[in-house]
Amino acid sequence: MNINCLRIVTPYPQVKLISLKSRTHNFSSLVLSLKLSSSVVMSYDKEFTAAKKAASIAARLCQKVQKALLQSDVQSKLDRSPVTVADYGSQALVNFVLERELPSEPFSIVAEEDSKDLRKDGAQDTLQRITDLVNDTLSIDGSYGSITLSTEDVLKAIDSGKSEGGSHGRHWVLDPIDGTKGFVRGDQYAIALALLDEGKVVLGVLACPNLPLASISSDYQHSADREVGCLFFAKIGAGTYMQPHNGSSPVKVQVTAIENSEEASFFESYEKAHSMHNITSSIAKKLGVKAPPVRIDSQAKYGALSRGDGAIYLRFPHKGYREKIWDHAAGCIVVTEAGGVVSDASGNPLDFSKGKYLDLDIGIIVTNQKLMPALLKAVKESLEEKASS
Numbered sequence: 001m002n003i004n005c006l007r008i009v010t011p012y013p014q015v016k017l018i019s020l021k022s023r024t025h026n027f028s029s030l031v032l033s034l035k036l037s038s039s040v041v042m043s044y045d046k047e048f049t050a051a052k053k054a055a056s057i058a059a060r061l062c063q064k065v066q067k068a069l070l071q072s073d074v075q076s077k078l079d080r081s082p083v084t085v086a087d088y089g090s091q092a093l094v095n096f097v098l099e100r101e102l103p104s105e106p107f108s109i110v111a112e113e114d115s116k117d118l119r120k121d122g123a124q125d126t127l128q129r130i131t132d133l134v135n136d137t138l139s140i141d142g143s144y145g146s147i148t149l150s151t152e153d154v155l156k157a158i159d160s161g162k163s164e165g166g167s168h169g170r171h172w173v174l175d176p177i178d179g180t181k182g183f184v185r186g187d188q189y190a191i192a193l194a195l196l197d198e199g200k201v202v203l204g205v206l207a208c209p210n211l212p213l214a215s216i217s218s219d220y221q222h223s224a225d226r227e228v229g230c231l232f233f234a235k236i237g238a239g240t241y242m243q244p245h246n247g248s249s250p251v252k253v254q255v256t257a258i259e260n261s262e263e264a265s266f267f268e269s270y271e272k273a274h275s276m277h278n279i280t281s282s283i284a285k286k287l288g289v290k291a292p293p294v295r296i297d298s299q300a301k302y303g304a305l306s307r308g309d310g311a312i313y314l315r316f317p318h319k320g321y322r323e324k325i326w327d328h329a330a331g332c333i334v335v336t337e338a339g340g341v342v343s344d345a346s347g348n349p350l351d352f353s354k355g356k357y358l359d360l361d362i363g364i365i366v367t368n369q370k371l372m373p374a375l376l377k378a379v380k381e382s383l384e385e386k387a388s389s
């Protein structure tokens, strides 16, 4: 065999060209070198372990705050969305854990929060509260000895690795609390962490501390006696798993196998302002969906869908709203690795390589492979009807 170089097509753009130094390579040494190089690139094992640990520790802080949520914890950012000490504490912890667990890797992260407001006069009490929460959580976890972070350390941790993402290299993507409104209401929220490699999501972790372990298909109601708390995790090519917070073993999950759209139930944002309900109800009607939409906050919707609780997630924000990558990256891989499909309203896959925003066509739709053609048809017709009305 006489080969100078070999082009391989993989989902990993960095494995494109392998030069062979010698023309005398035999076939078995070629196969061996390919196996070695692709396993190094494809594993993401260290990152996956670190991501699960980071999201789980952050979830503990969030649970503690949600339980004791005081009105004074809610601040107002410029966009008027509520941001709590838990959003900042969660982000500080995730960044701290990722940097500690992966010391030999450059740290780059596109994350929702930053420390600007916390550096202003009058924010000292809030910052102290966040610092205490972070230190308490680290001390209970115990992995990092008797470390105590100062307020300055916490500010630095919140901003650590701050990046705009993009199509080159590796970037973490973090929503330290997705569904802040649900969190404040005492309802659903998620800690959503994903890793982009060359613009593609290669792993994702969704901690959903309030999501019932049992299905929430069409009868979701907040109920104190249901056991709650799930960690969803997915790695490219390796499927999606759900691990209950109660310490039970992870289980592999799959999206629903439903083929008949009349039997499908669908998820929507809890906040009515986040989706155009005239469009989503028209789509549901065309599909013959009988059940009313299940409204829950945050990427817990993607988690629930990945284990087959519902069949469809529709998200059609009002004109002018730009979706951020941290609101979808982890959820997207959790659903696709469970056999689902996530696309924009025209059927294009979501593109996470453009920086912090997703440039998409109108809305986001999620379902299984069987239902997607009918869903796309219903979306197209509904949008055409809206445009002509």
Ligand SMILES: Nc1ncnc2c1ncn2[C@@H]1O[C@H](COP(=O)(O)OS(=O)(=O)O)[C@@H](OP(=O)(O)O)[C@H]1O
Pocket: 081, 112, 175, 177, 178, 179, 180, 181, 182, 268, 269, 270, 271, 273, 274, 275, 296, 297, 298, 299, 317, 318, 321, 324, 327
């Ligand atoms: N107007 C508007 N339209 C669409 N989406 C918006 C809008 N405003 C905010 N957001 C983002 O929605 C994130 C929460 O999404 P959800 O679908 O879970 O909505 S909600 O929880 O029911 O409010 C929420 O994420 P967090 O800020 O992390 O909570 C926002 O990024």
Ligand SMILES: [Mg+2]
Pocket: 081, 112, 180
């Ligand atoms: Mg927010």
Ligand SMILES: [Mg+2]
Pocket: 175, 177, 178, 179, 326, 327
């Ligand atoms: Mg969010």
Ligand SMILES: [Mg+2]
Pocket: 087, 112, 175, 176, 177, 178, 179, 180
């Ligand atoms: Mg958030």
